[in-house]
Amino acid sequence: MSRSVRKGPFCTPSIRRWINGSSMRHALRTWSRQSEITPGMVGSTIHVHNGRRHVAVRVHVDMVGHKLGEFAPTRTFRFHSKEKQSSGRDRTAQQ
Numbered sequence: 001m002s003r004s005v006r007k008g009p010f011c012t013p014s015i016r017r018w019i020n021g022s023s024m025r026h027a028l029r030t031w032s033r034q035s036e037i038t039p040g041m042v043g044s045t046i047h048v049h050n051g052r053r054h055v056a057v058r059v060h061v062d063m064v065g066h067k068l069g070e071f072a073p074t075r076t077f078r079f080h081s082k083e084k085q086s087s088g089r090d091r092t093a094q095q
Contacts, residue, residue, distance in 0.1 A: 009036040009038055009065075010034060010035060010036055011035045011036060011038060012030070012032045012035050014030070014032075015028065015030060015032065015035055015041075019038065019040040019041060020040075027044070027045040027046065027047055027056070028044070028045075028046045028047065029047040029049075029054055030046060030047065030048060030049065030068065031049045032068065033048060033049070033067065033068050033069025033072065034067060034068075034069065035067065035068050036065065036066070036067055036068075037059055037063045037064050037065065037066055037067070037068060038064065039064055041059045041064075042059050042060065042061055042063075042064065043059065044058075044059055045057065045058050045059070046059060046068060048068045048069065048071065048072040049072070050072040050073060050074045051074050055071075055072040055073075057071045057072060
């Protein structure tokens with residue numbers, strides 16, 4: 001379910017001050033993954049915390065309306081090794 005239009009997009013007060021102020025030259029570090037990307041953030045770099053470190057997110061026009069946390073993945077995919085995988089055909093031949 002999406003947020004009510006009457007309420008408007010959620011954005012923490014610290015991010016709002018950063019957008020409205022003239023300090024947008026430096027990158028912002030934030031732990032607020034639930035804040036929504038607004039048109040005022042386009043073209044800036046925001047470092048979003050993923051639980052372990054801050055991930056640099058460069059904001060583009062296509063990202064407006066999405067949450068900051070969507071662009072900072074929290075889980076790392078470990079590749080499965082090819083050696084340990086066996087196909088079903090090999091298993092039936094051994095029996």
